[in-house]
Amino acid sequence: MTSNLGLIGLGTMGKSLARNIASRGFSLSLWNRTTEKINEFVDEFPDENFYAPQSFEDFVESIERPRRIILMVPAGDPTADLIKKLAPILDKDDAIMDGGNAIYKVTEIYQKQLEEKGIHLLGVGISGGEEGALKGPSIMPGGPVEAWEEFEEVLTKIAAEDFSGKACVSHMGKGGAGHYVKMVHNGIEYAEMQMLAEAYQMLKELYKLSHNEIADIFEKWSEGRMASYLTDISVDVLRKKEDGKELLDLILDKAKNKGTGVWTTQEALRLGVPSPTIAGAVFMRGFSNSLEERKKLDGLYPRLEQSPEMTLSEFTEHLEKALFATRLANFEQGFAILRAADKEMHYGLNFSEITRIWQGGCIIRSAILKDMNLAFSQKVQNLYFTEFAHTALVECQKSWKLIVNTAVKHSIPMLSISGGLSHFEASRRGRSSANFIQGLRDRFGSHTYERIDQEGSFHSEW
Ligand SMILES: NC(=O)c1ccc[n+]([C@@H]2O[C@H](COP(=O)([O-])OP(=O)(O)OC[C@H]3O[C@@H](n4cnc5c(N)ncnc54)[C@H](OP(=O)(O)O)[C@@H]3O)[C@@H](O)[C@H]2O)c1
Known part of the structure; x- marks a missing residue:
């Protein structure tokens, strides 16, 4: 038996997201730093297709290949530590989705590091708070197309609906685009x-x-x-x-x-x-x-x-x-x-x-x-x-x-x-007051200015 996906981080967002994903027919292996919370959560929802592994290694092993793992932990050290822990034990073509509020530049650094091992990282902005995560958030994924393709089906199924009933998710672009948006x-x-x-x-x-x-x-x-x-x-x-x-x-x-x-x-x-x-x-x-x-x-x-x-x-x-x-x-x-x-x-x-x-x-x-x-x-x-x-x-x-x-x-x-x-x-100002700023800049620092009547760069003896 293997789970369709893995999810790490059973906090406010992780728990709601896990329930939303399970309600769409996916099975999930769960992991959390405070391990007691895993069994507590699984016991709370006995009808959902959740798996509580015995160890982190068991968690990683229990996910179908190529693996899809969702991180719902705070940005910064917690995310960095988990990526460091996962990178050596994941296989080529596995994909990680970071659903935390990470800084886009950091997401891009991890993407580069993981791509060297053939692991794809999708940086995903999720909005809607606890209720949205449970009932349907707006989802902003960014990163390599391979990563998007791994998560497209599940994200489309759990997302909220727009004014015409379509899923509120779309691949934002490459790199840290999702976290940027x-x-x-x-x-x-x-x-x-x-x-x-x-x-x-x-x-x-x-x-x-x-x-x-x-x-x-x-x-x-x-x-x-x-x-x-x-x-x-x-x-x-x-x-x-x-x-x-x-x-x-x-x-x-x-x-x-x-x-x-x-x-x-x-x-x-x-x-x-x-x-x-x-x-x-x-x-x-x-x-x-x-x-x-x-x-x-x-x-x-x-x-x-x-x-x-x-x-x-x-x-x-x-x-x-x-x-x-x-x-x-x-x-x-x-x-x-x-x-x-x-x-x-x-x-x-x-x-x-x-x-x-x-x-x-x-x-x-x-x-x-x-x-x-x-x-x-x-x-x-x-x-x-x-x-x-x-x-x-x-x-x-x-x-x-x-x-x-x-x-x-x-x-x-x-x-x-x-x-x-x-x-x-x-x-909407056709002419601003920046001419005055330029005058001052040139007066105290010889910074030069451009003119409306001649091309070039000018300096005056004020
Ligand atoms: N709350 C929102 O409305 C919202 C909306 C969009 C995005 N987000 C983002 O979603 C992410 C999770 O937010 P949340 O509100 O669910 O946070 P939360 O309720 O504080 O839960 C944080 C989770 O991360 C785990 N964690 C914390 N530090 C860790 C570490 N050093 N190593 C491993 N695991 C660690 C916690 O485990 P323990 O149980 O062991 O403490 C817990 O499962 C954050 O990046 C947040 O910015 C939140």
Whole structure:
């Protein structure tokens, strides 16, 4: 008896993924660092086709050839250790799938090392959290075609469905393409959460709404073009009570992170792609963590608060428009990073496919992806050039400015919504202020400048 696949790492994601895979008719050999957890898990699901091996060697032996092994452990040392342990005992043509949130460059190093032994490594971004892993995640695989072919059937069977019922999985490209796309997905996710948090703060502080009243507004948005998974679950978070108290009131305002937002921002900086909403979201997590300093400074400077100037219903209409416009700007920033990376690393990314596989299962799934998918299938590059974005931004830009203006007036920090607006404004400026920067650079450092009336490089005695 052999199992169809092996899976290592029975944590939150590994357990759900194992159950999802087994429910599609595959048999699985399981392994976990804390070995007691293997039997516990197998005993919990006696009807599933799981095998609990006696040893790591038994685990490797129990998988049908060529072997297919899924790693669901933290990126970094745990993944490195497992690859080191597996490499000498696997055979040519065996394939490993790393489903953790690895850095794309590290994935590419392992791919090279393993290919020397004829072992294929698929670097796979998986989004959807615990629930998605169980019921159907969005899956972003990257790596050699041989590795993709080994896992294509199982990944297609366990993935979520897009708006037309197709599986939310597609080979992203070679090398670390899968982990790269997942990284940018997470960067967009950071900005989406930050923009919703900014909307929450405005409604709470400006209009003194209760969490239930804010939930009613988010619920209404969920039914329109702002429909998205994150808008939906905002309602659950806003309505959650614990012992009669609002849970949100009890949660410390310190946001943790596992690094993918930082990596996306580092990539944006490295590639020279402006991404203020994503970077802003990462910086806001930084502010959230300086709790003591914030508390000391609060009160030291008076906040300039005024009474709201609009009715609540007028304000929420403007806010919806500002959020929709920010969502557009945010996705455009993510795709701009992907375009630049694809150009540099020749991954062979298909942007239309990315907007398709993000339609189901993943954390940033949202109604807007339908229009984006259509635009990218028509080979449009920058979203701002698309007809749907043009129509929406012309409609929303006045409200966008009004919301940023209101936040400034009421001392509400807003790096994502205002970052999105600045991104849009800077993107559409025929003439920017960089002539002034160039003048300064040449004045202090003789860095030279180009001219609009002559070809060449110039330096002036200022
Ligand atoms: N949670 C999510 O929403 C999510 C979504 C997408 C991707 N991911 C990625 O999926 C991977 C797994 O995440 P998770 O949430 O399932 O983590 P988790 O619940 O913390 O589980 C981690 C698993 O890895 C094992 N492990 C930890 N350190 C190890 C080591 N040094 N050597 C061998 N095994 C080790 C643990 O074994 P023990 O039982 O012995 O501790 C456990 O089985 C991560 O790369 C994560 O970034 C997570």
